[in-house]
Amino acid sequence: MAENLRVVGDTLPGADLNAPLLEVEDLRVEFKVRGKRIPTVRGVSFTLEQGKTLAIVGESGSGKSVTSQAVMGILDSPPGYVTGGEVRLRGVDLLAQDEESRRTVRANHIAIVFQDALSALNPLWSVGFQIGELFRVHRGTSRADAKRRAIELLDQVGIPDAKNRVGHYPHQFSGGMRQRVMIAMALALDPEVLIADEPTTALDVTVQAQIMRLLKQIQDERNMGLILITHDLGVVADVADDVAVMYAGEIVERASIHDAFKRPAHPYTKALLRAIPRVDTVGRELEVIPGLPPNPAALPSGCPFHPRCWAVDPERCATEAPPYEEVTDDHRSLCHFAKEVYRDER
Amino acid sequence: MNAELGQAEAGPEPVLEATGAVKHYPVQRGIVIKRTVGHVQAVDGVDLKLYAGKTLGVVGESGCGKSTLAKLLVGLEPPTSGSIKVLGKEIGNLSARRIRSVRRDVQLVFQDPYTSLNPRMTVGDIVGEPFEIHTDVVPRAKRPAAVKELLDMVGLSPDHVNRYPHQFSGGQRQRIGIARALALRPQVLVCDEPVSALDVSIQGQVINLLERLQDELGLAYVFIAHDLSVVRHIADEVAVMYLGKVVEYGTGAEIYDHPRHPYTQALLSAVPVPDPELRGHREEIVLQGDVPSPINPPSGCRFRTRCWKATEKCADEVPGLDVGDHGTHPTACFYAEERDVTHAVK
Numbered sequence: 001m002a003e004n005l006r007v008v009g010d011t012l013p014g015a016d017l018n019a020p021l022l023e024v025e026d027l028r029v030e031f032k033v034r035g036k037r038i039p040t041v042r043g044v045s046f047t048l049e050q051g052k053t054l055a056i057v058g059e060s061g062s063g064k065s066v067t068s069q070a071v072m073g074i075l076d077s078p079p080g081y082v083t084g085g086e087v088r089l090r091g092v093d094l095l096a097q098d099e100e101s102r103r104t105v106r107a108n109h110i111a112i113v114f115q116d117a118l119s120a121l122n123p124l125w126s127v128g129f130q131i132g133e134l135f136r137v138h139r140g141t142s143r144a145d146a147k148r149r150a151i152e153l154l155d156q157v158g159i160p161d162a163k164n165r166v167g168h169y170p171h172q173f174s175g176g177m178r179q180r181v182m183i184a185m186a187l188a189l190d191p192e193v194l195i196a197d198e199p200t201t202a203l204d205v206t207v208q209a210q211i212m213r214l215l216k217q218i219q220d221e222r223n224m225g226l227i228l229i230t231h232d233l234g235v236v237a238d239v240a241d242d243v244a245v246m247y248a249g250e251i252v253e254r255a256s257i258h259d260a261f262k263r264p265a266h267p268y269t270k271a272l273l274r275a276i277p278r279v280d281t282v283g284r285e286l287e288v289i290p291g292l293p294p295n296p297a298a299l300p301s302g303c304p305f306h307p308r309c310w311a312v313d314p315e316r317c318a319t320e321a322p323p324y325e326e327v328t329d330d331h332r333s334l335c336h337f338a339k340e341v342y343r344d345e346r
Numbered sequence: 347m348n349a350e351l352g353q354a355e356a357g358p359e360p361v362l363e364a365t366g367a368v369k370h371y372p373v374q375r376g377i378v379i380k381r382t383v384g385h386v387q388a389v390d391g392v393d394l395k396l397y398a399g400k401t402l403g404v405v406g407e408s409g410c411g412k413s414t415l416a417k418l419l420v421g422l423e424p425p426t427s428g429s430i431k432v433l434g435k436e437i438g439n440l441s442a443r444r445i446r447s448v449r450r451d452v453q454l455v456f457q458d459p460y461t462s463l464n465p466r467m468t469v470g471d472i473v474g475e476p477f478e479i480h481t482d483v484v485p486r487a488k489r490p491a492a493v494k495e496l497l498d499m500v501g502l503s504p505d506h507v508n509r510y511p512h513q514f515s516g517g518q519r520q521r522i523g524i525a526r527a528l529a530l531r532p533q534v535l536v537c538d539e540p541v542s543a544l545d546v547s548i549q550g551q552v553i554n555l556l557e558r559l560q561d562e563l564g565l566a567y568v569f570i571a572h573d574l575s576v577v578r579h580i581a582d583e584v585a586v587m588y589l590g591k592v593v594e595y596g597t598g599a600e601i602y603d604h605p606r607h608p609y610t611q612a613l614l615s616a617v618p619v620p621d622p623e624l625r626g627h628r629e630e631i632v633l634q635g636d637v638p639s640p641i642n643p644p645s646g647c648r649f650r651t652r653c654w655k656a657t658e659k660c661a662d663e664v665p666g667l668d669v670g671d672h673g674t675h676p677t678a679c680f681y682a683e684e685r686d687v688t689h690a691v692k
């Protein structure tokens with residue numbers, strides 16, 4: 001496939017093709033709610049390379065969607081504000097760009113697929129028109145050509161009888177088929193980075209398998225970087241190369257897929273893995289993570305996980321925010337006892 | 347019990363039994379003069395038996411009839427035909443008033459803890475409401491104490507009786523729903539997706555609570571879920587549904603380790619396992635297309651339009667839920683054959 005040979009990012013003005021595909025460094029987002037500033041994304045950093053999949057996992061409210069919205073430049077503002085950090089695409093800091101350039105980046109380089117395809121599509125237009133519109137607006141394609149390419153895309157994402165379906169409206173598709181339409185739209189302008197925010201959460205498991213397979217296949221063909229946001233550790237184990245675990249607006253652990261599952265170095269990751277039942281083994285008692293994820297407006301002092309942590313040192317963890325600890329190259333954990341947890345010594 | 351399904355049991359009576367349970371909803375057209383133009387065959391001939399202290403899991407994808415079955419089992423909907431017995435007493439054809447007394451023994455726990463609790467009632471009123479309807483269970487003077495005991499039993503603070511549902515998290519609301527369901531000291535809880543709306547760390551808390559209550563109170567559960575991992579964890583026996591029918595019925599090990607129906611196999615193979623070492627080593631069955639409409643289900647075997655083993659016979663004859671000559675447990679397929687899809691096989 002010719003596309004495999006392309007250098008991803010070569011059409012971006014100012015791009016340094018030796019720089020990583022996408023680098024997020026110390027990203028910070030606050031919400032202003034009733035005059036109060038609520039830090040919601042608190043210094044998130046990660047790197048995504050061409051052709052790789054980074055999974056961001058965490059429970060609801062941990063800041064996954066807000067992170068992806070900030071990276072995309074589609075954060076609701078107000079009330080949300082990016083208050084620090086850099087988002088670099090092939091070395092170009094997107095946060096320093098004006099809105100016009102950002103729109104171009106959004107159209108051509110980074111695309112996003114949401115959980116809820118129905119609300120992301122316009123109910124009044126046929127899906128073919130919505131996809132074709134992208135070609136007409138951003139590529140100046142003729143009407144007839146745009147329609148032809150919309151049909152091609154729908155066909156590529158596995159919509160049967162694409163020629164006829166291209167004229168249908170979003171509500172005429174099943175949930176799984178609608179998600180395919182969303183993916184087709186995201187792929188239309190051939191982005192280098194695809195962010196999939198809980199793309200299969202609302203779908204049944206057999207449909208989830210179809211969609212995940214489609215995403216992987218497309219990623220391979222186009223050599224894209226994929227950020228997969230999910231709360232399902234099973235899906236992560238199936239597709240990701242690297243994992244970032246989020247808790248209370250921070251990435252508490254970052255590791256290769258193998259290390260994250262086999263040798264977690266953060267107590268939260270370890271507890272999550274023991275808290276989920278598995279389809280291939282019979283019940284041991286599920287480990288309970290007591291309490292609730294914290295409210296970002298009232299984070300616990302010290303390490304925000306400390307009220308729920310099984311490895312807690314009540315004094316130190318309640319007063320001192322932990323630093324990132326490198327347990328090995330490319331494996332970091334935000335915990336005072338990262339090394340001990342990693343070595344199973346705590 | 348599997349091999350004897352449908353035959354007389356020498357052992358104890360089931361606490362809950364469905365025989366040939368059918369629920370068809372008329373599909374009507376016309377505004378002034380309504381005509382019935384067809385029927386949704388939501389549940390179409392389901393047999394099951396639940397014994398004291400046991401858990402029967404019911405799995406299947408959305409629209410296969412799980413919630414309708416739940417309503418039949420607790421007497422919220424009358425069956426179109428067939429029988430539902432609670433502690434040996436038929437509830438399928440009782441008048442609304444007579445059902446009420448039988449219904450005490452079987453209670454429903456709803457899926458969505460956000461919409462199933464009346465937002466204007468205090469937690470104490472919600473949990474104590476069944477006492478107002480069944481006035482003979484607890485004398486009026488003792489009701490406040492009984493409510494506090496119920497809250498304590500499900501791990502909520504008895505001091506919270508005067509709070510409103512919105513002051514609680516999703517997991518706590520599900521506990522409120524469980525406390526209310528336990529008020530009349532039922533023998534059976536029918537739980538319809540009780541943890542599906544909850545985060546993983548909270549799911550474990552609720553599942554462990556249900557298991558503890560079962561041990562302490564000798565409850566029997568029908569546990570309905572689309573998450574097959576959760577059901578494996580909690581269920582003694584499992585019924586797999588497709589388009590209103592049970593297609594396979596067996597113990598946890600029979601269904602998960604030795605599935606025989608093609609649909610069960612496809613469903614299980616689609617469930618991701620949180621272990622990256624299994625990637626690429628499990629059987630992959632990716633089903634094509636969507637589930638057909640329950641208004642006009644396929645003739646013969648309802649799964650045949652998506653089944654890779656289908657023959658002409660499958661279109662002409664309806665396969666019974668039988669053990670068959672070489673079988674171990676009831677499977678509704680002419681060509682049932684064991685295939686391991688949950689573990690590493692390649």
Ligand SMILES: Nc1ncnc2c1ncn2[C@@H]1O[C@H](COP(=O)(O)OP(=O)(O)O)[C@@H](O)[C@H]1O
Nearest residue numbers: 031040059060061062063064065066076079296
């Ligand atoms: N528009 C908004 N206004 C105020 N707070 C918000 C807004 N969007 C998100 N938040 C808050 O930010 C936090 C992180 O949300 P989100 O990124 O959506 O979590 P996740 O995707 O991990 O479930 C939550 O506490 C949420 O309430």
Ligand SMILES: Nc1ncnc2c1ncn2[C@@H]1O[C@H](COP(=O)(O)OP(=O)(O)O)[C@@H](O)[C@H]1O
Nearest residue numbers: 371386388407408409410411412413414415640
């Ligand atoms: N009151 C109703 N009237 C008409 N159709 C219904 C009604 N309730 C459910 N159905 C239909 O019956 C089928 C089974 O639904 P349900 O029992 O809710 O499935 P599940 O809980 O497995 O998702 C679906 O096709 C649904 O649309």
Ligand code: SF4
Nearest residue numbers: 303306309317335336
């Ligand atoms: S810093 Fe302390 S409280 Fe936080 S995760 Fe580590 S051990 Fe637990």
Ligand code: SF4
Nearest residue numbers: 647650653660679680
């Ligand atoms: S009876 Fe036929 S169509 Fe149905 S599951 Fe078996 S092989 Fe497939």
Ligand SMILES: [Mg+2]
Nearest residue numbers: 064065066198
């Ligand atoms: Mg989200």
Ligand SMILES: [Mg+2]
Nearest residue numbers: 412413414539
């Ligand atoms: Mg349901």
